[in-house]
Amino acid sequence: MTLFFAQTAWLVPLYPLLAALVSLAWSPGFIWKTGPRPCGYFNLTMVSVAFAHSLLALLAANAHPEALPLHFGWTWLQTAGLSIGFDGSITQPALIATLFVTGVHVLAQIFAIGYLEMDWGWPRFFGSLSFFEAGLCALLLTDSLFFSYVILELLTLGTYLIVGTWYNQSLVVKGARDAFLTKRIGDLILLAGLVAILPVTGTWNFGAIASWAAAQTPGSLPLSQELILLALVAGPMGKCAQIPLHLWLDEAMEGPLPSTVLRNSVVVAGGAWVLLKLQPMLALSPLVTTVLVVVGGTTALVGALIALAQIDIKRALSFLASSWMGLLFLAVGLGDPTVAGHLLLVYPLPMALVLMAVGTVIVSNVTQDLTQLGGLWSRRPLVGLAFLTGAGGLMALPPFGGFAAIRELLELCSASSQPLLLGGFVLVTNGLMAAGLVRVFGLIWGGRPSVFTRRSAEVLWLMVLPTLVLMGVVLHLPILLARYGVFATTPLLGWGPQAVPLLVSTLLGGGVSAVFYLRPHPLAQLPSALGGLQHWLAHDMNTENFYQRSVVALVVGLARLSSWTDHQLVDGFTGATGEAALQSARRLSFTTSGRTQTYTLTLLIGVVLMAAWLLTIVPTTLLR
Incomplete structure (x- = not known):
């Protein structure tokens, strides 16, 4: 070739x-x-x-x-x-x-x-x-870090345009606006770090930055440079929908589903790619790596929990995307870009497959409410198999690539300073992700047909064909990864230390979810005493309300204070000064008599006062 x-x-x-x-x-x-x-x-x-x-x-x-x-x-x-x-x-x-x-x-x-x-x-x-x-x-x-920032800005604009495709709907307009503004927060902080890092490294080239980082001693950076590195992390956090910049991915689900396929699979991975390029420099700061571990671990666990309470199909899968990206942030924080790269490598195709499979359901069944679907296995077995294939790639289930990548992360956590805590986070998160994926499958393809699915029409072959082609690629992906030496093949793809507890967590989470949702169980809906918990999770732990009462309220309060200051103090002072000048001029105009001797006397008095001031003040100043 x-x-x-x-x-x-x-x-x-x-x-x-x-x-x-x-x-x-x-x-x-x-x-x-x-x-x-x-x-x-x-x-x-x-x-x-x-x-x-x-x-x-x-x-x-x-x-x-x-x-x-x-x-x-x-x-x-x-x-x-x-x-x-x-x-x-x-x-x-x-x-x-x-x-x-x-x-x-x-x-x-x-x-x-x-x-x-x-x-x-x-x-x-x-x-x-x-x-x-x-x-x-x-x-x-x-x-180039500079052009990476420019391209990320263009992707933010692209998100706004795609989410706002159906701009005649109010929810679509709100989703596009919120997605744009939330990602802009991370972009602006990234811009500040981008400008500040140039005098430190002397370059924006990723290769030169890695060489600069190799010449530094880990943990020796001053606090100012560590804060700059934190600013650089903010951009990938926003793009990968990590807490607290995660709300945009939920809002972006108002766009057409083909854009959701791209956004949840490859677009969120764009921020992770930049993070991996910056990893040699980020590893120099214990503060930054700790922040990455905390943000990644928290997002992974919280995202998987929130996904379990969603009734909208796309939102349930979007929070699972945030959760997977959280695992990648955790790997970067623990200092292993290879493991993070494997997590990034095995993620896009299974996620795209899962979304395409549910897309064929959404387009032909009017609704995307999970509680109004069910019983589609007898009508849509092929896309059901496609969903299960994608779900297998997103959980720790051998021989899929997701098992090998998550196992490497669990092994990395076991070798860290907090093996029980971080390893527990990974195991619980994996179990919750498996439960969330099986829950979506059970509510769509399991149970009995509902009013919306009883006469579910077939979709165009233009949607089924790419779904099945992608299913074949995902099935063969582990073989390709093993062929190129990414993962070991014996006895199963990626099998090694910590494989058994990881597989147990998958079977436990997926099995419990299958019991509740494949044949709907009364306990699938929490009892009334715990209904508030489900409501709290379904509304993203009321994060948006918290932002409204804290950040937004603070900004609005400062804006009102600024408006009052400008109106009452600045405008009031200038207005009062002008009014006083006008009143003084008006009163002075009344003293105009037209008599020359009066003007001469006034001029004479002024000259005398000026002379007295000069004789009194100027000699004193010269003596000093």
């Missing part, structure tokens, strides 16, 4: 970017006689070209491993001693991640053609999806 495709991998983001730009011709209606469909087909063609180029580049890189990494770049701005350039690095992990991103986008856009068959907003939606893909591929290939 020629190395040409690997050397030109920087072209991959340009294919979907071109599709997004061409979509602008359809979106405002410049091209209207063709209808919206040609725009969607053009976007699908260009993302397919990007996928083909990514695949050929990865094959070429594997055929010539000695040629990697390949570097490219160009200067974007050079002035006053400051040089900012787009530095890129083509590595095997970057090519694998690019292949995942482009592959999921191809399947998601085919899925979207069926899902949005009767929708007229194709140009705006498909153009936004291609814009998303271009940003993600550029993020994977860039080797």
